[in-house]
Amino acid sequence: MRKYSIFSLARNALSHHENWWQAWRSPEPKKRYDAVIIGGGGHGLSTAYYLAKEHGMTNIAVIEKGWLGGGNTGRNTTIIRSNYLWTASAGIYEKGLKLWEGITQEVNFNMMLSQRGVLNLGHNLQDMRTIERRVNANRLNGVDGVVLNAQQVKEMVPIINTSETNTRFPVLGSSYQPRGGIARHDALAWGMARACDSLGIDVIQQCEVTGIRRDGGQVTGVDTTKGFIETNKVGAVTAGNSGVIADMAGIRLPVQSRPLQALVSEPIKPVIDTVVMSGAVHVYISQSDKGELVIGAGVDKYNGYGHKGSISVIEEQLAALVELYPIVSRLRLLRHWAGCVDVCPDASPLVTKTPVDGLYFNCGWGTGGWKATLGSGWCFAHTMANDEPHPLNEAFSLKRFETGAVIDEHGAAGVAH
């Protein structure tokens, strides 16, 4: 891998930036790999990267049916945080956050991590009690956090409406995680693809998996639109399409695929320099470097693979947004889109072995996978390499639905996740 630096930038400036080298190859699939990752999003690329870096497996392919950054990795609202209630969640999300803090240096690609802090608002007394409990739990788990009162929220976010009378969603306070923030979504897709490629991993785009071959309960390979690929380890990291891949392998998963919508406004001058979420009214907001307000909603209520949701969700979300931030009432919207996310009944992911030997699933991240991409890849790589979960993802197994040890993050994380 040729390094990006101030010198390479200056050198390429002299030739009008027309001679930049290729960041990654576009290889044809080999006949056999030691492991195949289905899905070239953030989670899939991170998995491949850590398989090579931490476990010395370099004969790996990442198979992507579309293009890099064309899936949920390129569609999310880029929020990063780790202030989850339960110990198991705090472990895996905090691992992710710590990896985020070092990844730019590690892979020589600017992920534009901006630790501008994340606020989760409380609108009533019970919200505030839940926030106190969650922040205390976070601190016991080594995750930073403080509880803010309404005045402190107002100081940090001047555009928020904290008046005590005649408000539909009064702001009583919030939790605040200073190390939370946002990072650049495309950069993760491109940076990790480049890092994978430099470790010898084949990142194969425009190649769709059409079947998973098994022999006596052991994976033997995958059929793809570019032919059969032999392998004994398959890691499925396909978000909304996990159910489809599970069907190919003849297993069932406890996930449902739902549309998740988001939108951005026209660019305006800087008005908010942190991230504010409200689980109670399903709206979260931050401002991009270009000045657009990036606004996310909760999932639609019905199953859908169509990459579109219902306008009623947007309507409710924008109504709440205008209540909380009156200055946005005349902003126009620039873009609006939907992804397809797979949601588990307990709103926690699956990073797990399956009843099929050699088949692993990393899915069920629902509305909150972006922040965890690196942590999930790190844990999933360990699981695939050793055929055993790492202590950090042991709890996120399929078995939890049999034993009853579910990790209920619905209440803690809200729907905004």
Next chain:
Amino acid sequence: MLYIQCPWCGWRDESEFGYGGEAHIERPKDPDSVSDAEWADYLFFGSNTRGEFRERWVHSAGCRRWFNAVRDTTTYEFKAFYRMGEEPPGGEQ
């Protein structure tokens, strides 16, 4: 917004309805005799069909009755609406 035909009230906006997920999941007849795995399968595991999907809806802001529908989960087009207890179009699957 989806436009949904309640079998009792006729066509209404999606916002009047609640969603009940996959239809025709049968509760084990004798819960005491099933294994943890079978119970988990009944409770949590389901099909997550890309394509025609049989699902339950409830007209929660109307007659408050449950019914079933067949909908394509890629185009969101409804293929059929039918009452609880009625045979699904196309028969058993």
